[in-house]
Amino acid sequence: MTAADSLDHNSQMTSLRSAAKRKRSQAQFIRWLLLFTGGIAMVMPIIYMLSTSLKYPFEVYNLNLIPEEPTLDNYRYVLEDGRFFGWFTNSLVIATVTTLCNVLFDSLVGYVLCKYTFPGRYIVFIAILSTLMIPTEMLVIPWYLMSSAFGWLDTYWGIMFPGLMTAFGTFLMKQFFETVPDDFLEAARIDGLNELQIWWTVAMPLVRPALAALAIFVFLGNWTAFIWPLIVTNSQEMYTLPVGLTTFSVEAQVEWELIMTGAAISTIPTLIVFLIFQRYIIRGVVMAGLKG
């Protein structure tokens, strides 16, 4: 190769390289644009919710983001309205109890389906899974008939009972218990623990990330649940927050600013739950990564 050749070669390489670079930054840009658009699409409703909650009624139908006369009156109104506090409490109790029950029962059943062999295990598992394929709307009528037969209409128990255990949670936990080596359980068995102790002291701590994920799902699901609580409750005092919030609209006219204020306040517990359990999820991932 002559010197000129190699020079030419070099410059060719450089131009190739810069072309590659340009291409890469283009791809980067497109990726960034997509993410940005997606992000905006997700955040906009929340921003509008906050913005509307700060507006006076006359301004609600102006789509401006920044209220001309920002006010906290809506918040004062909603918080001073005794009904809101009651609904908030109802939702909190129901979502919390349901979450605890799911974490407990789903993992118990998931554990048994995962770690024990018994006749009919597969059938039980399939039966549980198949309930995933039935939409809530179809279940509402039998639930209602059941509740009314047992006298559970318009009670906490009536609102909660369909969700105290979920097929999804059971499935999730079963899958996660697969990651717990059988040796761990057998070692504990030799050390003299009974089966319940093994589940609680050995298996449960090892699936903490899954429990955290399950807790978030269940809490959010129940916190935002609408159809079933609407159907099973009659009296305003038993309403959950999403059901109650709609009554702001059915009175004289739709009072969007109040609904948005209630919605804004109602996001707070979900944020807290998420922040608490998210830590476990991240730590779980890190722990799994370090395991030698």
Place this chain on the structure above:
Amino acid sequence: MTTVVLKNLVKAYGNTQVLHGIDLEIKSGEFVVLVGPSGCGKSTTLRMIAGLEEVTSGEIQIGGNLVNDLEPKDRDIAMVFQNYAIYPHMTVRKNIGFGLRTSKLSKTERDQRIDEVAAILELTNLLERKPNQLSGGQRQRVAMGRAMVRNPSAFLFDEPLSNLDAQLRTQMRLEIKKLHQRVGNTIIFVTHDQVEAMTMADRIVIMKDGVIQQVGTPLEVFYQPANTFVARFIGAPSMNMLNGEVGGEDLQLDNGTRMSVPLNKLSKGQKITVGLRPDDLLVKENEGLFSGKVSLVEPLGSDTLAYVDVNGTEVIAKASGRFPPAIGDRVNLHSAAENIHLFDSNTGEAIQ
């Protein structure tokens, strides 16, 4: 101290029988190693002794008591698993103390026990660490500590060293042996590695396909293998096997060579297999049982392994380390008479 006795122990999974009647008597304080190729039923045997698998038929006695129907915790045994089974969410202290959770000791007595065990295993400084902050060897020791803390009458080990690198494995081998000399409990140790078996065992149990092939001390199974399987399984490189037939005054090997061996226990026309360990089959200048052509050499330093083609059969022999034969050389191979093993070709059993 505790004896462990297995009587005609059978295990079947569904219709597949995997253990076909294991008979074994383990003396109190003995270090017994179950060894055999993967899938031969070692773990199954051990897990049945531990009570983790149901007995299909037969008896298991520990310390003279029939334990077939006892829970693992009531058998007074401890087990160390291949992947240690120490809990990642607990500190070393908690892990070691786990075996004491159900005991009636007071908190101080427990801590004392944990400290004692930790001192023996040199884990004292690591007690507050979590398992993911430990090296493989340290985790291994924690697993042993967990087994030791209850002071069970028998320890069961299932391939505890197979996750360690070669150097650490050698070291842990020694440590377990020392530990045994110190505490004196009965140990049943499972491995697929014949070197581990040879170096640690008081007695070796060699298994194949759910059947015991031979039980004996390391020297017995090495020098008096009961059959061709044991002969080839124990010792590395494996014993050379040459098939032949007893002739009038010597042995006619299938590859055409003749070889003179003591014939007093053999009958003319009998098909036999001659076993010669590479270590006993020496490359010599002039005398020899037979000769062949060197096809490959492996220098090991003090010795050289010579792969020798004897009329189409490859045998491995030992040559001088300093003056190895060259590839293509014709060499004589010799073995002392007492090092020649003879087996019946039909049954594989040793002729003694």
